[in-house]
Amino acid sequence: MKIIVCLGNVPDTTTKVKFVEDNTKFDAAGVQWVINPWDELALTRAMELKEDSGNSVDKVSVITVGGKNTEPTIRKALAIGADDAVRIDLNPEDSYVAAYQMAAYLKNEQELHIVFAGTESSDYNGAATGGMLAELLSVPSISSVSGFELEGDKVRISRDIDGGTEHLLVDIPMLAIVHKGIAKEPRIPAMRGIMMARKKPLNVVPPSDVEALTEIVGFELPGSKPPCKMIDVDNAKELIDLLQNEAKVL
Amino acid sequence: MAVLAYMENWDGKFKKSSFELVSYANALAELLETNIIVLSLGPVSEDELSKLGNYGARKIITVPDVLFKTLDNQVFSKVISVVAVNVGAEVILFSHDNAGKALAPRVSVSLKAGLVSGATGLPLSVDPFTLRKKVFSGNSFARQIIKTDKKVLTLAKNSIEVKENRGSVEIEVFQPDVQAGDFKIHMEDVQKQTGKVILTDADIVVSGGRGMKSPDNWGPIEELADLLGAATACSRPVSDEGWRPHQEHTGQTGKIIAPNLYIAVGISGAIQHLAGVSSSKFIVAINTDKDAPVFEAADYGIVGDAMKILPELIQAVKEMNAS
Structure with missing residues (x-):
């Protein structure tokens, strides 16, 4: 059985966000690129499943839609343990284009088992690619997945809901849209993994022809806020008074 | 033409975010000079459905x-798409x-309708149909x-005031062409937290970080949250440490989250x-x-030891609640 992990390439989450060209483009100068945090957790969980001899996962593949500049991120995923990688050679304009490209490639797979996608990307926060991919592939999708176990050819899922967790049983093929909790901490590649990653296959495939459904036309930075009103530690009770009578939130 | 709003229910009930969505749908329909239709899937009583009429819903499927x-x-998305086409x-x-x-x-895919997720308000313009949304995680x-004729939106929380707009409601029962076998997801069981305010719904949230020094020190955080009717939250290191x-x-x-008050x-x-x-509308920091x-x-801050400050705040809230 194979697990395919969708991989996003995003600016490091501590990046100080800036825009150029009259606020129409993200300023990528000096930016450190990383695996999208949720995709990294998804990959970690996929590796745990493969290493568990109690189930039949024998391969983990990663797939990404991006230019050559995304290859360091892909190599990192291979160093963490993915067996091979596919890069569809295009900078996607929106989630639909990204999902369409991956679907066009995955439709050629002989047999589709399990696909993992992160709940959203930390840059454009579209929260869409996983769901769109599932619809394009006509497979069930489960969102808000915080637990994933295999049981023969069925999947046992923990799905977070507002104020609780549901335990679900699902057949494969399926696509899991994962978030916090799916794996404890993302894996850090070991030196041996980094060495091996250089030899693992990274297939670059040309994009399919598709038009974006949306377009980002500009960016804005948030306005500045008034300074924090400090309350003396010896008069902490004043805070409650301010919250009640000035902010009017109590 | 219509604006179709999908209305989720929680065990047959709606909540504040539902009324926000109806208010938004109503304002959007006005802007587009069209009408609003609400779609509800799953068992919801007629009384509960009628509540949506208080915020502008006139037709509910x-x-x-x-x-x-x-x-x-x-x-679910198949049924929503079918209804979207029907209306x-x-x-x-x-x-x-x-x-x-x-x-x-x-x-979005099944209707080939462009999606903007997490819209923070009404369209800035209708032609081209332009929305503002948060990116880079709120930064x-x-x-x-x-760009498409049909459009799909998800509305971020606290993006619009809930606005009353009472009127009569027409409720139509729809029987989609769906069989039990179409459902591929089987619920085994569900665990729900009881007696606690749900974090994503909470108007007030009291949150603790590593500065609390030990999980044994959470007592005053929970007590303050209880007194304020607030939910409790924490920072990442605290959850990573277990x-x-x-x-x-x-x-x-x-x-x-987007509460009215967040106390960090x-x-x-x-x-x-x-x-x-x-x-969050207001942020309080204690560090x-x-x-x-x-x-x-933050909007308000106190520099000092949380273990000394929290008991004083608890005392002050008790006095406030008593008066």
Whole structure:
């Protein structure tokens, strides 16, 4: 059985966000690129499943839609343990284009088992690619997945809901849209993994022809806020008074 | 032409975010000079459905089938798409919550309708159809155009005031062409937290960070939250250490929340944490380090030891509640 992990390439989450060209483009100068945090957790969980001899996962593949500049991120995923990688050679304009490209490639797979996608990307926060991919592939999708176990050819899922967790049983093929909790901490590649990653296959495939459904036309930075009103530690009770009578939130 | 709003229910009940979505749908329909239709899937009483009429819903399509009690993304989005076509919906609306994020992308593909997720208000312009949304985890905004005739939106929480607009409601029962076998997701059981305020719904949140020093020190956080009718939350290191459950983690990779009041205790305010709470109306910071970045995001701050300050705040809230 194979697990395919969708991989996003995003600016490091501590990046100080800036825009150029009259606020129409993200300023990528000096930016450190990383695996999208949720995709990294998804990959970690996929590796745990493969290493568990109690189930039949024998391969983990990663797939990404991006230019050559995304290859360091892909190599990192291979160093963490993915067996091979596919890069569809295009900078996607929106989630639909990204999902369409991956679907066009995955439709050629002989047999589709399990696909993992992160709940959203930390840059454009579209929260869409996983769901769109599932619809394009006509497979069930489960969102808000915080637990994933295999049981023969069925999947046992923990799905977070507002104020609780549901335990679900699902057949494969399926696509899991994962978030916090799916794996404890993302894996850090070991030196041996980094060495091996250089030899693992990274297939670059040309994009399919598709038009974006949306377009980002500009960016804005948030306005500045008034300074924090400090309350003396010896008069902490004043805070409650301010919250009640000035902010009017109590 | 119509604006179609998908209205999720929680065990047959709606909540504040539902009324927000109806208010938004109503304002959007006015802007587009069209009418609003609400779609509800799963068993919801007529009384509960009628509540949506207080916020501008005039026509509600309901599928009361018990099969729709468990969310199945594939089946739900199929039914929503069918109804959208039947009523000639131009815009299909969802809340930007677990269910909305699960369904909107599938509906977007099946209708070939461009999706903007997490819209923070009404369109900036109708032609081209332009929305503002948060990007880079709340560190900036983007203006995004939908290029297709049909449009799908998910609405971020606290993006519009709930507005009363009472009138009569027409409820229509719809029986979609769906069989039990179409549902591929089987619910085994569900665990629900009881007696606690749900973090994503809470108007007030009291949150603790590593500055609390030990999981044994959470007593005053919980007491203050109880007294304020607030939910409890925590920062990422605290959930990673296992001091608190991961469901409480607020921040970029945890829960994104937008309460009226967020009280951050012993949280230094890393950019990833602030990304999850920056939509709060008011932020209070309590920290021993006067240079902690959390004070830049906060509206009110106290520099000092939380274990000394919290009991005083608890006392003050007790006095407030008593008066």
